Amino acid sequence: MDISDAYFETPIGNAFLDYFTANGFAVARGLLEPGLIAAIEGLIRDGYTSLKAEFAAKEAAEAAPPVLGMSKVLLKRLKASEAYDQMMAHGPFLDVIERFIGPDIMVYNNCDLFINDPVDTNPATLKTLHQETWTGLAVHEIVTWIPLHPPAADNTICVVPKSHLFGMMPNRNRNLLPIEGFTPEPVVPVWQMERGDVLFFHPLLLHGTSGRGALRFSLGFAFKNAYLEATSVNTPWGYTGLRQGPMTRVRTILGNDLLTPLRTYGGKTSNAQNYVPPR
Numbered sequence: 619m620d621i622s623d624a625y626f627e628t629p630i631g632n633a634f635l636d637y638f639t640a641n642g643f644a645v646a647r648g649l650l651e652p653g654l655i656a657a658i659e660g661l662i663r664d665g666y667t668s669l670k671a672e673f674a675a676k677e678a679a680e681a682a683p684p685v686l687g688m689s690k691v692l693l694k695r696l697k698a699s700e701a702y703d704q705m706m707a708h709g710p711f712l713d714v715i716e717r718f719i720g721p722d723i724m725v726y727n728n729c730d731l732f733i734n735d736p737v738d739t740n741p742a743t744l745k746t747l748h749q750e751t752w753t754g755l756a757v758h759e760i761v762t763w764i765p766l767h768p769p770a771a772d773n774t775i776c777v778v779p780k781s782h783l784f785g786m787m788p789n790r791n792r793n794l795l796p797i798e799g800f801t802p803e804p805v806v807p808v809w810q811m812e813r814g815d816v817l818f819f820h821p822l823l824l825h826g827t828s829g830r831g832a833l834r835f836s837l838g839f840a841f842k843n844a845y846l847e848a849t850s851v852n853t854p855w856g857y858t859g860l861r862q863g864p865m866t867r868v869r870t871i872l873g874n875d876l877l878t879p880l881r882t883y884g885g886k887t888s889n890a891q892n893y894v895p896p897r
């Protein structure tokens with residue numbers, strides 16, 4: 619399948635959502651600031667280089683670095699950075715997420731920094747075709763994949779277009795099981811991406827890693843509507859509120875779920891009214 623029409627310069631339009639609905643994924647071009655993504659890439663790339671150097675100094679030359687563990691360390695650093703906060707507060711990014719799940723937006727704290735390194739041997743970083751619903755996402759959530767630099771066809775994410783319409787696929791030990799008389803459509807790498815582009819995909823979309831080409835860094839986040847239930851996998855990790863819709867803001871001004879009469883009448887409508895939210 620030719621997916622050259624999967625890339626949208628104006629992702630807020632209906633064509634973007636129509637494409638997503640039909641195919642299970644769509645790329646929003648230039649949704650995040652390329653300079654911000656470059657700064658995040660620098661933080662991650664420099665950190666990874668240092669961690670690998672520290673590891674090499676301590677271990678035998680032939681030892682494979684624990685890439686997955688290093689990505690957890692670097693993700694923690696990223697989440698403590700100003701750049702991370704800026705990304706999660708970026709208005710156009712939240713506007714597109716709002717089109718999928720509504721105005722009350724939360725991001726799961728359980729998220730990913732994907733490091734695809736040719737020296738790595740862990741199968742967890744060279745993912746076979748899978749659905750995010752296998753590992754705990756709900757079908758009412760939206761998934762994003764954000765490369766920190768332009769990926770290549772042999773080191774990027776790959777997708778099976780329209781597979782979100784298959785439903786939950788049978789699997790055993792994290793591998794897709796065949797269904798008699800059924801052959802999914804070909805796998806397609808999504809690689810024509812620049813810094814700032816965001817791939818949105820449905821939690822039921824079959825996707826994986828296209829290969830271990832050159833070193834590649836990307837981020838993965840899932841977003842949920844604040845009022846919809848989280849699954850048991852993600853609930854213990856919690857989530858962070860990013861945006862509140864107008865109905866929620868009114869409830870916040872009223873101050874409590876019992877709607878205590880005239881609680882703020884004649885006075886401040888909020889204890890935090892001097893606080894200017896960043897978005």
Ligand SMILES: [Fe+2]
Nearest residue numbers: 748749750825
């Ligand atoms: Fe995945």
